[in-house]
Amino acid sequence: MRTARSRHLVSGAMIGLTYLAAVLATLPLLLILVHLLTKGASSLSLAFFTHMPRPVGEPGGGMANAIVGTLVLIGIATVIGLPIGIGAGLYLAEKKSSPLASTVRFLSDVLNGLPSIVMGIFAWEILVRPIGHFSALAGGVALGSMMIPLVTRTTEEMLLVVPTSLREAALALGYPRWRTSISVVLRTALAGIVTGALVAVARIAGETAPLLFTAIGNAFWSTSLSQPIAALPLQIFAYANSPYDEWHQQAWAGALVLIAIVLIISLAARFATRSRFGAPVD
Amino acid sequence: MLQSTEVLREKPMRIVTPTVQVRAREPSVSQEEAPPCIVASHLSAFFGDAAAVKDVSISIPQNAVTAIIGPSGCGKSTLLRCFNRMHETVPGTRVEGSVEILGSSIYGDGTSPIAVRRHVGMVFQRPTPFPTMSIRANVAAGLRVDSKSHATRGATSEIVEEALQRAGLWAEVKDQLDESAMALSGGQQQRLCIARALATRPRVILLDEPTASLDPLSTQKVEELVYDLRQTVTVVIVTHNMQQAARVSDGTAFLLMGELVEFASTRELFTAPKDPRTESYITGRFG
Numbered sequence: 001m002r003t004a005r006s007r008h009l010v011s012g013a014m015i016g017l018t019y020l021a022a023v024l025a026t027l028p029l030l031l032i033l034v035h036l037l038t039k040g041a042s043s044l045s046l047a048f049f050t051h052m053p054r055p056v057g058e059p060g061g062g063m064a065n066a067i068v069g070t071l072v073l074i075g076i077a078t079v080i081g082l083p084i085g086i087g088a089g090l091y092l093a094e095k096k097s098s099p100l101a102s103t104v105r106f107l108s109d110v111l112n113g114l115p116s117i118v119m120g121i122f123a124w125e126i127l128v129r130p131i132g133h134f135s136a137l138a139g140g141v142a143l144g145s146m147m148i149p150l151v152t153r154t155t156e157e158m159l160l161v162v163p164t165s166l167r168e169a170a171l172a173l174g175y176p177r178w179r180t181s182i183s184v185v186l187r188t189a190l191a192g193i194v195t196g197a198l199v200a201v202a203r204i205a206g207e208t209a210p211l212l213f214t215a216i217g218n219a220f221w222s223t224s225l226s227q228p229i230a231a232l233p234l235q236i237f238a239y240a241n242s243p244y245d246e247w248h249q250q251a252w253a254g255a256l257v258l259i260a261i262v263l264i265i266s267l268a269a270r271f272a273t274r275s276r277f278g279a280p281v282d
Numbered sequence: 283m284l285q286s287t288e289v290l291r292e293k294p295m296r297i298v299t300p301t302v303q304v305r306a307r308e309p310s311v312s313q314e315e316a317p318p319c320i321v322a323s324h325l326s327a328f329f330g331d332a333a334a335v336k337d338v339s340i341s342i343p344q345n346a347v348t349a350i351i352g353p354s355g356c357g358k359s360t361l362l363r364c365f366n367r368m369h370e371t372v373p374g375t376r377v378e379g380s381v382e383i384l385g386s387s388i389y390g391d392g393t394s395p396i397a398v399r400r401h402v403g404m405v406f407q408r409p410t411p412f413p414t415m416s417i418r419a420n421v422a423a424g425l426r427v428d429s430k431s432h433a434t435r436g437a438t439s440e441i442v443e444e445a446l447q448r449a450g451l452w453a454e455v456k457d458q459l460d461e462s463a464m465a466l467s468g469g470q471q472q473r474l475c476i477a478r479a480l481a482t483r484p485r486v487i488l489l490d491e492p493t494a495s496l497d498p499l500s501t502q503k504v505e506e507l508v509y510d511l512r513q514t515v516t517v518v519i520v521t522h523n524m525q526q527a528a529r530v531s532d533g534t535a536f537l538l539m540g541e542l543v544e545f546a547s548t549r550e551l552f553t554a555p556k557d558p559r560t561e562s563y564i565t566g567r568f569g
Contacts, residue, residue: 097373169410171371173424173478174400183427187414 036259040252048253052221053235056244063254065221069136069230070205070261072223073215076140077204081147082197088148089155089193090181096160105156111149119146120210128214136222136229139215143204150203154196158189194273202262208233232258319344319486319516320365325379327360327369334360336540337379342533344384347508347517349531349548351524353563357540358520362488365518366402367395384485400428403479403487407494409471411463411478418459420474421445424482441481448514449477450507469500476507480515487511489519493526505530524564528552536560 047062054061088104095101123142128134162185170180186193211217217234218227232254239251320342327335334357342348350358363369364377367388381388388398403424411420421442442459446452451473455466463474472492479487489508493501508530511517521527527534528548535545536557544551544560555561 163410165406165408165410166412168368168371169406169412169475170423172366172368172399172404172406173427174396174482175427176396179427184412188412190414 033259036252036256040249040254040256043249043253044256048250048257053219053250056242056247059246061250063230063232063235063250063257065218066230066232066235066254067257067261068221068223069215069218070232070258072136072225072229073139073143073211073231074201074205074261074265076137076225077143077147078197078201080141080144081151081200081204085148085151085197085200086155086186086193088152089159090186092152092156093159093185094181104152108149108152111145112153115209116146116207117209117212119143120213123210124213131226134214134216134228135226136215137225138213139211139229139231140225142210142214143207146204146207146210147200150200151197154199155189155193158192158196159185161192162188190273194269198266198269201265205262205265206233206258208237232261317344318342319384320518321382322361322364323380325361325364325377325381327357327364328376328378329372330374334540335364338537338540338542340535340542340545342516342518344516345512345514346532347512347519347530349527349534350518350520350537351522351527351534351563352537354522356537358522358537359490360540361537362404362490362518362520365486365488366404367398368404370395400424400482401484401486403482403484405472405475405479405487405489405492407491409468409475409495411466411471411474413462413464415463416460417455417463417466417474418442420463421477421481423478428482445477445481446474448480448511449473450503451477467500469496469503472496472500472504473507476504480511484515486516486518489517491520491522493521493523501526524552536563538563 045062047060049062049067050064051060051062052065053063088108092101092105119142122145123138127138127141131138166188167180167185170184171177175184211231211234215231215234216228217238218230222229236251236254236258239247239254242248318341320340322341323339325335325338325340326333336357338361350361352358360369364381365383365388367377369375369377377389380390383398383402387393388402412423415423418439422438425438425441443452443456446455451470454470455474458465463471466474472495476487476489476492492508493504496504505526508517508519512532519527519530531548533545534548534551536543536551536555536559538559544555544557546556551560552564555564
């Protein structure tokens with residue numbers, strides 16, 4: 001027989017271990033943030049956001065083109081990835097057991113596991129080689145294709161959490177099926193779907209490999225979709241690989257900005273779709 | 283067939299189950315004269331190849347409360363769901379036979395299930411308020427979706443108030459109409475769902491074990507509400523609680539293994555059942 005005291009001891013130890021695990025789980029993120037702040041914050045200035053890169057040896061300069069380029073690429077990817085992903089997720093949730101749904105579900109999972117560089121080669125094959133030059137559009141398509149399966153599966157999961165009884169209640173009120181799906185099921189799951197979409201945006205925002213053969217980077221200012229475009233991950237990659245100290249500094253600052261962009265997008269979208277009635281229902 | 287309670291009054295009372303108290307009441311409308319509201323003939327409902335409702339023919343009177351009782355899995359909910367074409371929303375299901383509501387065949391060619399459901403309200407076992415909508419929007423949900431009733435804002439708020447009044451919820455929620463429906467208690471949520479079903483002014487309202495998830499006090503409120511509703515609307519209530527059927531209904535149908543065993547006035551069914559299976563069930567010998 002265990003005494004009450006020994007049970008309390010074991011309980012305390014176990015609770016302590018879960019605390020430890022929780023701390024360890026967030027430790028990498030904290031370390032990265034602290035490291036980025038100490039290394040990168042000193043190079044951050046207004047000029048970093050508004051100026052173009054300068055040649056080595058010239059002081060100052062910024063990554064304005066890469067910051068805007070990343071936003072453009074995220075924009076293209078979201079325009080492609082969100083509607084297709086949410087639509088496909090809706091289909092999977094509504095037609096759970098149709099043969100097409102099982103196929104789509106399986107292929108989505110395969111696509112999710114596909115190395116991102118393969119996605120880059122795919123976009124190169126369909127959008128760069130036939131056209132003859134690298135472009136922002138090709139980069140956006142590569143990133144968007146990566147988003148689709150992520151958004152599809154999270155949308156499906158969030159929709160399946162919506163109780164059938166709610167769907168039936170809407171149908172029983174005389175809602176047509178499409179309207180039930182959109183104004184009751186999709187709306188109830190919206191907070192969760194937004195969270196899923198943000199995870200997908202965060203995931204693709206930092207992708208470098210798919211951009212290597214597509215957007216390729218640009219040392220100059222460009223927002224044209226048909227021209228090569230600069231992107232923060234590419235710029236960070238190029239600067240970090242250079243032998244110059246000031247470029248290393250700029251790479252740190254670039255990494256910090258990249259994380260900040262992801263954070264701001266998440267916060268803004270959460271704010272915009274927050275439930276009218278307090279906490280989101282996810 | 284359902285008989286007038288006037289006739290029953292002459293009969294000697296034989297209480298087969300002392301736990302069931304039949305509420306003494308004035309016979310509202312003479313039920314033989316009132317035209318039937320729902321007429322089902324040779325109605326069968328299938329899940330795949332298995333029939334959950336078998337060849338049921340029943341004629342449910344207007345502006346009365348009709349209870350459907352029977353053991354779990356006897357097909358009483360399925361039968362109910364055939365009356366507003368909700369049964370067919372489950373994949374792999376099928377309905378045979380015919381159902382007429384107020385003279386029109388709801389399974390007829392060219393009848394859309396959506397139109398049927400707008401005239402036949404339904405309330406489920408668990409309260410199902412829409413979590414993203416306010417109390418007001420919940421009640422108005424059925425109005426907004428009906429393209430024919432482009433009610434003005436003023437008219438809508440009148441209808442919302444009227445529906446909440448009829449559901450006995452107005453006094454409790456009138457100061458929080460724009461708050462989340464999820465903040466209400468379970469019993470309030472269920473009465474909100476009844477108000478939502480009433481707002482489109484249906485001629486029939488189907489209640490599928492509406493008090494199964496409620497506490498006794500909330501149950502009592504819903505029962506009183508059901509009892510009052512029969513003034514204006516035809517109510518069909520599925521319940522596995524025989525006392526509840528006895529308390530709220532004018533007529534009771536007993537279903538067993540998908541077959542309609544007996545349908546009579548509630549008083550008759552509980553005091554002088556004709557079928558021995560009905561008697562066994564209401565005296566608690568099975569189920």
